[in-house]
Amino acid sequence: MPIIVKDFSWWQTDCKVFVQLQIPHVTPKSSDVLTSHKYLKISCLPYIFEAILWDEINDECSKCTFDHGCVLFDLQKKNNLQWEHLMLQASKDELKKLKCKILCEILEEQQKKSEQKAVAKTERNRLAVREQIDCDNKEHQLIETIRNEEKEKVLRELRNWKSKSTPLGNDQNNVKNEKDLFSSNEALRIYEIENDAVPMLPRSRAFKSIEINHTSRHFVTPSRESTKADEQEWLQKQTAARRAAGFVEEDLRPEEHDPEWCLRKGDTFMKEFNYIGALSAYSHGIKLSPKMAVLYLNRSNAHIQVKNYHKAIEDASTALELMVPAVDGNVRWRAEAYYNRGRALIELNTAHLAVGELKVALTLAPDRADVYGPELTRAMDLAPGHERELDKKRQMDLSNAPTVLYK
Numbered sequence: 001m002p003i004i005v006k007d008f009s010w011w012q013t014d015c016k017v018f019v020q021l022q023i024p025h026v027t028p029k030s031s032d033v034l035t036s037h038k039y040l041k042i043s044c045l046p047y048i049f050e051a052i053l054w055d056e057i058n059d060e061c062s063k064c065t066f067d068h069g070c071v072l073f074d075l076q077k078k079n080n081l082q083w084e085h086l087m088l089q090a091s092k093d094e095l096k097k098l099k100c101k102i103l104c105e106i107l108e109e110q111q112k113k114s115e116q117k118a119v120a121k122t123e124r125n126r127l128a129v130r131e132q133i134d135c136d137n138k139e140h141q142l143i144e145t146i147r148n149e150e151k152e153k154v155l156r157e158l159r160n161w162k163s164k165s166t167p168l169g170n171d172q173n174n175v176k177n178e179k180d181l182f183s184s185n186e187a188l189r190i191y192e193i194e195n196d197a198v199p200m201l202p203r204s205r206a207f208k209s210i211e212i213n214h215t216s217r218h219f220v221t222p223s224r225e226s227t228k229a230d231e232q233e234w235l236q237k238q239t240a241a242r243r244a245a246g247f248v249e250e251d252l253r254p255e256e257h258d259p260e261w262c263l264r265k266g267d268t269f270m271k272e273f274n275y276i277g278a279l280s281a282y283s284h285g286i287k288l289s290p291k292m293a294v295l296y297l298n299r300s301n302a303h304i305q306v307k308n309y310h311k312a313i314e315d316a317s318t319a320l321e322l323m324v325p326a327v328d329g330n331v332r333w334r335a336e337a338y339y340n341r342g343r344a345l346i347e348l349n350t351a352h353l354a355v356g357e358l359k360v361a362l363t364l365a366p367d368r369a370d371v372y373g374p375e376l377t378r379a380m381d382l383a384p385g386h387e388r389e390l391d392k393k394r395q396m397d398l399s400n401a402p403t404v405l406y407k
Contacts (some may be wrong), residue, residue, distance in 0.1 A: 005049035010086045017057070017083060019073040023047045028066050035059045037078065038088075039102045042071060052095055052102070054083045259289035266298055275305045293322035297333055300340045309344040316341040335365035339372055342379065349389065351382035 010019045023031075023044050031044035036059060041050035053075075061076040088095070217223060218235060262285030269278035282299035285292065300315035316337045323330045323337070342357035358376040362369060 002048045003046050005047050008049065012077075012083055014080055015077050017053075017073075017075040017077060017086070019051075019075065019086065021049055021071040021073075022069060023049075023071055024069055026066060026069055026071055031066075031071075033064055034106070035062065036102050036106050039099070039106075040073065040075075051086060052088045052098055054085050054088050055079060055081060257288060259285040259292050259295065261285075262288065263292075263295060263298065266295075266302070270298070270302060270305075275302050278302045279306070291322060293319045293330070294333060296322065297337055297340070300337070300344075304340060304343055304347075307347070309347050312344040313341050316344070331364050335361045335368065335372075338364070339368075339375070343375060346375070346379050346382065349386050351379045352384075352387040352390075354379040355383055 005021055005023060008019060008021045010017065012018070019040070021042065023042075024047070026044045026047075031042055034041040034043075035057075037056045038053050039050070040053060041048070042064075056078040058076040058078050063074040065072045065074070088098070090098070215223075219231060262281045266278040266281035266285070269275070269281060279299060279302045282295050282302065285295045286299070289295070296315045296319040300312040300319065303309070303312035303315060319337045320334060323334050326334060338357045338361035342354040342361065345351065345354035345357065355376070358372055358379055362372045362376060365372070
């Protein structure tokens with residue numbers, strides 16, 4: 001629980017105000033300081049000190065000093081006036097409104113600073129990219145210049161070499177070489193090489209597909225010998241719990257894997273007050289037929305019976321989405337879906353939201369007024385209290401209040 005610090009002293013000069021606090025074990029690392037032009041706060045849990053100042057200050061030129069359990073604020077006055085009090089003298093409601101206004105201004109200022117920092121960072125990155133591109137271009141130009149110089153040097157040396165080279169042999173030597181090349185022995189040797197037997201390579205192997213069947217596993221983690229016994233024990237306990245509820249998917253016959261059968265089985269469980277078994281039956285039916293709206297509708301009713309109100313709202317909403325288009329054939333189901341959603345909203349202390357749902361249900365099925373009417377009356381009676389309680393929670397929710405470190 002926070003402790004409000006009231007042990008402080010203050011004094012002033014023509015242009016400054018000094019505030020001294022005594023807080024045990026306070027250090028710059030363990031404390032948070034928040035200041036603005038008219039607000040001062042320091043938090044060193046569980047100790048808190050805050051003040052709405054009598055006049056405005058220049059928080060950019062102000063200082064905060066820590067020294068062995070003592071905190072000294074050196075605040076620069078914005079107007080050279082003599083303060084009558086350190087804190088503004090006003091009613092509690094006015095101070096509360098002024099505090100909220102100051103906190104909003106601090107939040108807006110911090111958001112602007114963050115945006116400016118982001119823009120400056122983006123500009124720096126762009127400048128760095130441009131400088132890097134210019135550097136790369138200069139390097140490429142230098143490399144291209146060196147390459148061209150080397151190319152010209154090699155071509156120049158090649159031209160000099162050609163101009164200084166001597167002819168290779170004369171015509172008599174060329175005739176002699178032709179005679180030697182086409183002599184009878186040389187022709188025979190070439191013929192033998194062309195008619196040598198070429199070794200045959202073995203044929204490639206015939207291919208075949210291999211089928212692999214992985215062992216089924218109920219857990220997402222890899223199988224380990226050290227946890228195998230614990231996993232088997234857990235699966236056995238889960239199976240026993242489902243059997244106790246009266247519905248196990250593994251025990252169903254092939255002809256019972258039918259959404260209509262699951263719907264009838266779930267309705268039977270609901271009549272017997274076996275809500276866990278009904279949830280299992282409806283869920284298995286939804287797995288077989290995900291577009292069957294009545295399964296979601298009946299499962300929402302089962303969720304309400306076991307007080308899973310959020311799940312009930314979700315299933316009722318899904319049922320309404322599937323009952324499209326809205327025709328006379330599904331009007332009773334739509335009324336029941338709105339009724340289930342309204343009941344769940346009442347139990348979640350949001351009766352002001354349930355009033356509209358129950359009114360729609362009563363409009364769709366006026367012959368069910370004996371069921372929907374009392375629930376609508378109950379929601380209308382509870383709605384003002386729930387709405388006031390929700391507004392009070394929103395007003396007291398200061399979790400999003402900004403915290404600024406003063407340096």
